[in-house]
Amino acid sequence: MQEFSKIENAIKTRMAGQPAGIIEDFTEKAKLVHAGATGKADWANIGDLREDDQVKLADLTETDQALYSKLVLVKLNGGLGTSMGLSKAKSLIGIRKDKTFFDVILEQLQVIRERTGKKIPLLFMNSFNTQADTLNYRGIAKLNDDLPSDFLQNMVPRLDAGTLEPLEINGIEDTSHPDLWCPPGHGDIFLSLKETGLLDKLIEQGYEYAFLSNGDNLGAVVDGRIITMMARQSIDFAMEVTPKTKADIKGGVLYREKNGAQRIQLLETAQVPEGHMPDFEDINRFEFFSINNLWVRLPALKERLRQGPLSLSLIVNPKEVGGKKVLQLECAMGSGIGQFDKTKVIEVPRSRFAPVKKxxxxxxxxxxxxxxxxxxxxxxxxxxxxxxxxxxxxxxxxxxxxxxxxxxxxxxxxxxxxxxxxxxxxxxxxxxxxxxxxxxxxxxxxxxxxxxxxxxxxxxxxx
Missing domain, CATH: 2.160.10.10 (Hexapeptide repeat proteins)
Known part of the structure; x- marks a missing residue:
């Protein structure tokens, strides 16, 4: 394969006009793949969580009401629901007789605002495909007083699997053509918050904690006990997990690295090396799985981003587009837990996980x-x-x-x-x-x- 400098130049040309931080982050991922990274974890480095890494939500009993004024909610809303035959925002699907996902999310927001007396902001992370659907829906465009209702996740080039250069398809001259681009996974949320200026704006306005969750998980509602625990124990990143059943054996799990920084890390199915899938699916070894409900302390996120690109666990997703084999370089937002030392895993009841994938x-x-x-x-x-x-x-x-x-x-x-x-x-x-x-x-x-x-x-x- 050619030297990486040529690949890097081709990537920078394709991504010209995007924020420098986005280009730098994607180039680093491509460099890892060029050096032989497959996105597979080193199984020998996967250790067990320590006893004090995990706490039960049921054991958290105190709620500091004042902290609600420092909380912002973020819903991942970039998906089109293509696996369910949709070409519009998945959140437009009816989930009850007369209610869409959007309707229920807005009702949840109304409840927590009325209960706390705080106008807690709600932000949607949209893709270019879902932004209009979202902002045109009942009152969403004016949800928050002096904050936008949404921000856009980034788009990155699909790479030719053979050359690692940005994909080119015969007959497509326009480099902005959607077939040449893909979303970088929901791990992009942290960089998107930074590059849109929202992270700075939130911190300037006194917001300290963000609760991130999937738009299709209507079990993910605010629980003040979690931010209270984070404030009192100086936790920068907390992740919710729930006990695995046979239906969840593919769900991402958490472990502590045996080597290096020995931080808590997320292991997704796509990162499991060959021959270790039975170990990954062993409910006795990995009793809990991540439900992608995350709590982040915003000043800690800003400081980590100031130090340089996030080294989120790489997921190399092979696809075929226009008859060509391509690679999509992605990362999961849950892998953000590995960027911080002060972290906590929270065991929550299954009621906080009610997704709709099909x-x-x-x-x-x-x-x-x-x-x-x-x-x-x-x-x-x-x-x-x-x-x-x-x-x-x-x-x-x-x-x-x-x-x-x-x-x-x-x-x-x-x-x-x-x-x-x-x-x-x-x-x-x-x-x-x-x-x-x-x-x-x-x-x-x-x-x-x-x-x-x-x-x-x-x-x-x-x-």
Whole structure:
């Protein structure tokens, strides 16, 4: 492979006009790959957390009300929901009968503002694809008095897997063409806050703590006990984890480095070296996984960024674009924990994690198995089984538009253990499902009403 200086020049040419800090950060990542970095972790360096690294949220009992005036909320909102067949902001999906993700997030904000008497700011980190959808939604553009409602994550070049130079595709002369660019992962949030000037502005206005969470996780609501603990113990970065189940074996885990700075680090699935996936998925070894709810002390983040580019754990994501093999260089925001010495892992209940990654999740979250509690958090219905039902829908339901067409009436699944649907079964009437239920559509779309009943328990039915 050619010398890195030529690659560096090509990257700087492609990224001309972007802030120097963004270019420097991306160039450092490309340099690592050129030197042989694969984004895979050194398994020999993965140690266990110390006993005092982790604290239970339930053991934190005090809340300093004054700290709410120093808190800002940030929602990751750059995703288009392409895996669910969408070409608009994922937060526009209806999550309850008459509410989108945006609606619930805004209700959560209203609750915490009324409860604390503080106009806590909410910022959305958007992509170019989601910014208009977000700012055009009910009142979002004017959420905060003297702060913007959003900021943009950066875009970086896709790299040719063979040369590591910015991707070129025959027939595409315009270097701003979207096929040539990609988001750098949500770890970009820290640099985006800095380069947009928001980090300085927040600190100047007296904000000291930021609560970062995914826009599709409606269980992520403010808990004042966490910032109180951070203030009293001088913690710069805290990360929420919850116990793993078999459904979460791919979730990112936390460990302490055996060598070097011996800090807490995040290990994502994409970073697991070959042959060690069984170790990574071992619930006895890694009992908890990160739910991407993070708490950051802003002055500490500013100081770390002043020292130079963040060395967030690299994720090398191979893709194919325009018939060419490309590399997308990414990082996860949770890996920010490895940039600080004063950190804490917080064990939280599963109720703080209710994401929607596919339409299987959407059915569960829309159903009576979930409710909005007094904080407007989306949580399991206490009248249910206590264990989340498993829902496996065929690819006929993969896209939201098809899901909406086929699930006209969301079934009652309070007492459901598992639902399997094979083929396009049309839920055209309200039904109740209990235990393990399987529906099979044999010849095209089949209406559930044709079965002549509305309650199903521990049975397999062919339509």
């Amino acid at each position: 339409c299987d999740d959407l059915l569960v979250r829309r159903s009576d198995a979930y409710i909005l509690d007094e904080n407007k958090a989306l949580v399991k219905n206490p009248q249910g089984r206590g264990v989340e039902p498993v829902v496996k829908l065929s690819d006929d339901y993969k896209k939201v538009a098809d899901f909406e067409r086929l699930v006209q009436e969301v079934p009652s699944i309070l007492e459901l253990e598992e639902l399997v649907v094979e083929g396009p079964v049309l839920f055209d009437i309200p039904v109740t499902l209990k235990g393990k239920v399987k529906f099979i559509a044999q010849n095209g779309t089949a209406k559930i009403s044709k079965l002549g009943k509305t309650s199903f328990e521990n049975e397999t039915l062919q339509l």
